[in-house]
Every structure is written in structure tokens, then in C-alpha cells.
Amino acid sequence: MHATPILDISGLKMVFRIGGREVAAVQDLNLTIAPGETLALVGESGSGKSVTSLSVMGLLPRGVGQVAEGSILFRGKAGQAQDLTKLDTEGMRQIRGNDIAMVFQEPMTSLNPVYTIGEQIAEPMRIHLGRSHKDAAAAAIKLLADVGIPDPERRAKQYPHELSGGMRQRATIAMALACDPVLLIADEPTTALDVTIQAQILDLLQKLQAERGMAVLFVTHNLGVVAEIANRVAVMYAGRVVETGTVADVFARPRHPYTIGLMRSVPKLGEATELKRKGIPLPTIAGSVPSLVQLPQGCSFAPRCPFAIDACRADVPSLYETGNGQKSRCIRWQEI
Amino acid sequence: MLPYILRRLATGLLMLVALSMLVFVLLRLAPGDPIDAYINPNVAMSQAEMDALRARLGLDQPLPMQYLAWLRAAATGDLGYSIQRNGVRVLPLVLERIGPTILLMAAGLVIAILIGIAAGILSAVRRNSPTDIGFSVIAFFGISSPAFLTAILGLYLFSVVLRWAPSGGMLTPGAPFSVGDLLSHLILPACLLSIGHAALIMRYMRASLLEVLNQDYVRTARAKGVKEFWVIMKHAVRNALLPVVTLIGSTIGIAVGGAIFIESVFNWPGMGLLLINAVDTRDYPVIMGATLIIGACVIVVNLLTDIAYAAIDPRIQVA
Numbered sequence: 078m079h080a081t082p083i084l085d086i087s088g089l090k091m092v093f094r095i096g097g098r099e100v101a102a103v104q105d106l107n108l109t110i111a112p113g114e115t116l117a118l119v120g121e122s123g124s125g126k127s128v129t130s131l132s133v134m135g136l137l138p139r140g141v142g143q144v145a146e147g148s149i150l151f152r153g154k155a156g157q158a159q160d161l162t163k164l165d166t167e168g169m170r171q172i173r174g175n176d177i178a179m180v181f182q183e184p185m186t187s188l189n190p191v192y193t194i195g196e197q198i199a200e201p202m203r204i205h206l207g208r209s210h211k212d213a214a215a216a217a218i219k220l221l222a223d224v225g226i227p228d229p230e231r232r233a234k235q236y237p238h239e240l241s242g243g244m245r246q247r248a249t250i251a252m253a254l255a256c257d258p259v260l261l262i263a264d265e266p267t268t269a270l271d272v273t274i275q276a277q278i279l280d281l282l283q284k285l286q287a288e289r290g291m292a293v294l295f296v297t298h299n300l301g302v303v304a305e306i307a308n309r310v311a312v313m314y315a316g317r318v319v320e321t322g323t324v325a326d327v328f329a330r331p332r333h334p335y336t337i338g339l340m341r342s343v344p345k346l347g348e349a350t351e352l353k354r355k356g357i358p359l360p361t362i363a364g365s366v367p368s369l370v371q372l373p374q375g376c377s378f379a380p381r382c383p384f385a386i387d388a389c390r391a392d393v394p395s396l397y398e399t400g401n402g403q404k405s406r407c408i409r410w411q412e413i
Numbered sequence: 414m415l416p417y418i419l420r421r422l423a424t425g426l427l428m429l430v431a432l433s434m435l436v437f438v439l440l441r442l443a444p445g446d447p448i449d450a451y452i453n454p455n456v457a458m459s460q461a462e463m464d465a466l467r468a469r470l471g472l473d474q475p476l477p478m479q480y481l482a483w484l485r486a487a488a489t490g491d492l493g494y495s496i497q498r499n500g501v502r503v504l505p506l507v508l509e510r511i512g513p514t515i516l517l518m519a520a521g522l523v524i525a526i527l528i529g530i531a532a533g534i535l536s537a538v539r540r541n542s543p544t545d546i547g548f549s550v551i552a553f554f555g556i557s558s559p560a561f562l563t564a565i566l567g568l569y570l571f572s573v574v575l576r577w578a579p580s581g582g583m584l585t586p587g588a589p590f591s592v593g594d595l596l597s598h599l600i601l602p603a604c605l606l607s608i609g610h611a612a613l614i615m616r617y618m619r620a621s622l623l624e625v626l627n628q629d630y631v632r633t634a635r636a637k638g639v640k641e642f643w644v645i646m647k648h649a650v651r652n653a654l655l656p657v658v659t660l661i662g663s664t665i666g667i668a669v670g671g672a673i674f675i676e677s678v679f680n681w682p683g684m685g686l687l688l689i690n691a692v693d694t695r696d697y698p699v700i701m702g703a704t705l706i707i708g709a710c711v712i713v714v715n716l717l718t719d720i721a722y723a724a725i726d727p728r729i730q731v732a
Contacts, residue, residue, distance in 0.1 A: 134636060136636060170638050170639075170640065170641075172638070173635065173636055173637065174636060174637035174638030178637075181633060181636075183629055186629040187629040187630055187633045188630055188633065189633070189634065190630070190726070190728060191651050191652055191725065191726060191727060192648075193727075201637040201639075204639060205638055236727040236728065238727075249633070252637065
């Protein structure tokens with residue numbers, strides 16, 4: 078791995094104010110991303126993975142969610158590391174779309190319906206790179222070609238409603254790449270797409286990443302996607318990272334019961350029909366994600382964990398080093 | 414585009430015929446007789462003389478015949494003669510009054526749109542702040558005050574007490590024409606006319622913008638590093654305007670009603686005043702002519718709004 082990460086989140090705690098109470102959506106969060114690396118952030122809805130990505134972008138609505146503790150050190154194009162949590166609105170705006178760009182989940186709604194595709198891709202280049210209208214428009218057409226959209230000159234003049242879902246997601250990727258970001262945050266970019274289109278978009282992202290050498294923070298709940306695209310993975314549960322390591326290590330030898338449960342829940346090719354024939358239901362993780370307002374005492378996963386013992390309910394476990402950089406937030410990691 | 418406009422104009426023509434029929438029937442259902450207003454109350458008239466007068470004006474014919482006669486003439490551009498103003502043709506009378514009315518309504522609407530949209534944007538962006546609440550309270554009063562009340566109160570306050578503006582008319586009598594003089598007469602009635610519409614537009618704009626600000630593409634704009642001012646003005650406002658444009662189009666018809674009150678209070682020499690006088694004296698041809706011209710204006714303006722809608726939203730194809 079590279080020595081100096083471009084993104085170094087340490088001890089991050091994100092607090093939301095809900096009905097007068099403070100709720101920690103994310104806590105004890107430590108993540109690093111090296112240049113050119115892909116880190117997958119995996120978890121169920123409400124695990125804090127989207128909050129994490131939005132807080133790196135500084136896009137959480139002000140007054141709703143805020144950083145309570147910790148730091149987000151980011152090394153942008155200038156090469157100087159700065160703490161994003163201490164940056165003012167204007168400083169953060171200059172980084173967004175320029176050093177860090179984001180691709181969202183819903184290609185159908187994340188493009189502005191009243192502006193052309195070309196205009197929307199050209200906009201960040203005019204803002205951050207000071208390019209002229211003509212210049213940026215030409216660069217937008219080039220980007221559309223780069224993301225594999227045929228007939229880019231014509232497409233650039235079209236409006237979002239004239240493009241299919243897959244096309245629109247390619248267009249949002251082109252928009253994110255406009256200023257050649259150092260870090261691309263992809264928040265479930267394939268979830269809303271057809272399976273065949275999903276594979277195309279993943280291939281495209283991998284190809285673009287290899288060409289441009291940018292780092293990718295890939296937020297997903299799909300372990301299959303993680304295996305395909307990421308170098309390292311961080312599994313989140315109830316606002317905390319419960320396991321992290323290289324994709325190869327974690328998939329070969331998961332060290333946390335939640336990761337094990339997640340992997341068991343992924344049906345393998347042919348397995349579903351096999352199980353159906355035998356009358357065995359597809360394995361699931363019993364119970365449901367705890368409410369962040371009322372987290373259980375000790376390990377958050379204990380109430381659903383088949384390995385839980387009394388000691389699990391005493392204190393929140395720390396992240397144990399299990400070898401080769403893999404870490405698990407389970408006191409019984411050696412036994413499972 | 415052109416076939417669409419022609420089609421809309423053709424349906425507009427049908428609507429005008431329907432409107433004239435409706436107004437015609439309603440007028441005859443209303444009590445009162447043009448003859449009563451026509452005759453000099455100090456001169457005794459025999460029943461025979463009255464009948465002769467009635468026959469001369471064609472009022473003795475059965476209603477359908479009267480309407481058809483009117484329609485046939487109207488189709489050739491002849492709206493007949495005013496009953497009360499001897500020998501004055503209706504068409505030039507109405508056309509001479511339409512200019513001041515259009516001026517007043519246009520001024521009122523422009524003020525309403527500017528104030529309504531600006532206040533709506535401010536309210537939405539500073540949601541639940543004192544600014545927002547203040548605007549909402551003002552808008553509440555604006556929407557609930559009827560034009561005849563605001564017109565009279567406004568006249569009293571700004572013309573009589575404060576003496577900021579002339580109390581009536583369009584130009585100072587006897588003075589040479591100047592734009593400044595016209596504007597000083599226009600500003601007060603136009604502002605008073607705009608109150609209700611500004612309030613309505615503000616409420617719509619606020620609601621519409623609040624909804625748009627929650628859309629994914631607004632977050633996308635922020636993610637691109639667009640300055641917050643432009644996130645609002647470029648990415649959100651244009652989308653939020655769509656329902657507001659529809660509202661503005663449909664309030665223009667209502668604005669005519671308000672303009673009639675304002676005109677009568679401020680003695681503005683427009684259609685409203687003409688219409689009110691005509692209704693008072695049961696001057697049927699003038700009422701018919703005035704409603705027809707007002708109806709035609711409203712139909713054309715609605716067509717223009719629909720075209721404007723297509724210009725703002727590329728998803729709408731005018732065809």
C-alpha cells in the first residue's frame with residue numbers, strides 16, 4: 078500500500094439532532110484511502126455508510142448532522158493535507174466537484190431536468206477550472222465519449238429525460254470526472270440500474286479509475302459488487318466499522334459474525350434452486366438493525382449474533398488486529 | 414409550433430362564442446331594462462312611444478333572434494352602437510379603453526410577479542426564520558383582503574393622508590403628456606392591484622421551491638461545487654417556477670375582476686369603468702363588446718403562458 082493516504086478519517090463521530098436528542102449516526106470511525114485505491118463501504122440501510130460519504134463531501138444539511146469528534150484529513154490536488162471538518166463553507170465548496178466528486182444512486186433524479194446534459198457536465202469545469210463556455214462544452218463532449226456514450230455531440234445537446242437510466246448514470250459519471258478528481262465517491266451508483274447495465278457501469282468505473290489513477294470510495298450494500306471492484310472493504314453496522322481488511326482476506330476469512338452473516342445471505346448461482354428443492358429457506362441474519370436512538374448495551378450486533386456471550390453485552394468491543402491489516406470488532410474473533 | 418397556436422386560437426374563438434352566449438343570456442335574466450335608463454324621467458312617455466323605441470332598438474325581437482343578429486354583426490367586426498351614448502359605436506369605444514386597462518393590469522402583474530417570486534425565494538431559503546414568518550403573515554393578509562377594500566384603504570392612506578400619489582385618473586387634466594405623470598398616476602392602483610396576486614405567487618413559489626430544494630439534482634449541484642446562490646437561482650428556481658407560471662396564467666382572468674374595482678375607485682379610464690357604467694345603465698351592446706374583448710385578451714394571454722411554460726421546461730413539447 079502507498080505510504081500517505083489521500084483520505085484519512087480518524088475517530089469521526091457524526092451526530093444528528095432528532096427531536097431534541099442527539100443520536101450518533103457514525104462513531105469511532107477510522108478509514109484511510111490511498112491514491113488510486115478502491116475502498117468499499119458496506120452495510121445495511123442505516124448503518125452510517127451514506128452519512129460517512131456525505132460528511133466527507135460536507136453535504137449533510139447544516140444544523141441536522143454535524144461532526145462531533147474526529148477529523149477528516151484530505152490531500153487534494155494541491156498536495157497539502159487539510160482537515161475537512163475544520164474547513165468553512167467556501168473552502169469546502171472549492172473542493173467539491175474539483176478534488177472530490179460524487180456519483181449518486183439515482184440517475185433518474187440526480188440530473189437537473191431543465192438543463193442539457195452538456196451544460197451540466199461543463200458547469201464544474203467553468204466553476205473550478207475557470208474554463209470558458211466554449212472550452213468547457215467541448216470538454217464535456219469529450220467526457221461523454223470517454224464514458225462510452227455514442228454520438229456525444231448529439232447527446233450533449235439533449236435533456237436528461239431523453240436518455241435511458243444507464244446513459245444518465247454514464248452522464249453523471251462524466252460530470253463527476255469533469256475536473257479530474259483525486260477521490261471519487263460512488264454512493265450505490267448501480268443500485269437503481271438493471272443488472273446488465275450494473276455490470277457495464279462497474280466495468281466503466283474500473284476502467285476510468287485505472288486510466289486516471291483516482292481513488293474511489295464505493296458505498297454499497299452489495300457484496301458481489303465489492304468483490305468485483307474494491308481493493309479493501311470496511312463493513313459498517315449501526316454506525317461503527319465492525320470489520321475491515323483487504324477484499325481477499327475478508328472474503329476468504331471473515332472475522333466478524335456480521336460479515337459472516339452477510340456473506341451467507343448472498344445466494345450463490347444455483348444455490349437458491351438447490352435450497353428450494355430441499356425446502357430450506359435462504360439464510361438470513363435473524364432480527365433487524367437496532368435503532369440508533371436505542372443502541373443495545375455493549376456490542377451492537379450481540380442481540381442478533383449466534384456467537385454472543387455475556388461479555389459481549391458488557392462493553393463496546395474495540396477493533397482487534399487479526400493479522401495482515403485485517404481488523405474485527407469482535408471479542409471472539411479468534412474462535413469464529 | 415404554428416399549428417399549435419392556430420389550433421389554440423380556433424378553440425379560443427369557440428370559447429368566445431360560448432362566452433358571448435352566456436353573457437347575453439345572463440344579461441337578459443337580470444332585472445332592469447335599457448329603456449328605463451334611456452328615457453328622460455322628466456319627460457312623460459306613452460306606452461306606444463316606449464314600444465316604438467323598443468322596436469327601433471330591436472329589443473322587441475325574440476331573444477334567439479336578437480343574439481343571432483348580434484353574432485352576425487360581431488362576426489364582421491361590427492359590435493353595434495351604444496344604447497346610452499347616442500350613435501357611438503361600441504368597437505372604437507371599447508378599443509379606446511382597452512389600452513389603459515392593459516397598462517394597469519400589466520403593471521400590476523409585473524409588480525406582483527417580481528415581489529411574489531422574490532419573497533417566495535427568500536421565504537423558502539430562510540424557512541421558518543423571522544423573514545419567512547413575516548412574509549407569510551403579510552401574504553395571509555394580502556390573500557384575504559378583497560380588492561375593493563384594499564383599493565379604498567390604499568386610496569385613503571396613500572393619496573389622502575400621505576399624499577404620495579394622485580387620487581385618480583390616468584393623467585393630470587390639462588397638463589401636457591409626460592411619462593412621469595402617467596407613472597405617478599399608475600403606481601398606486603397598480604401596486605394595490607398586485608397585492609393579492611403577489612401574495613398568492615409568493616405562497617406558491619415558497620412551496621414549490623421548498624419541494625425542489627429537496628430534489629436530488631439540487632444535491633448534485635452542491636456536490637459539483639456550485640455556489641449556494643447559483644444552486645438556488647440557477648438549479649432550483651427554474652424548476653420551481655413551473656407551477657408558478659401556470660398559476661400566473663390562470664390568475665390573469667381573476668385579475669380582470671380586481672382591475673374593474675381598482676379602476677372604478679381610481680377613476681382609471683379603462684374597460685372596468687366602462688363596463689361598470691354599462692352595467693348600471695343596461696347598455697347591452699357595450700357590455701357584450703367589452704366582455705368579448707376582455708375574453709379575447711385572457712385567451713391570448715393564457716396561450717402565451719403555455720408557450721412560456723414550454724420555454725422553461727424542455728420536457729414539455731408544444732405541438
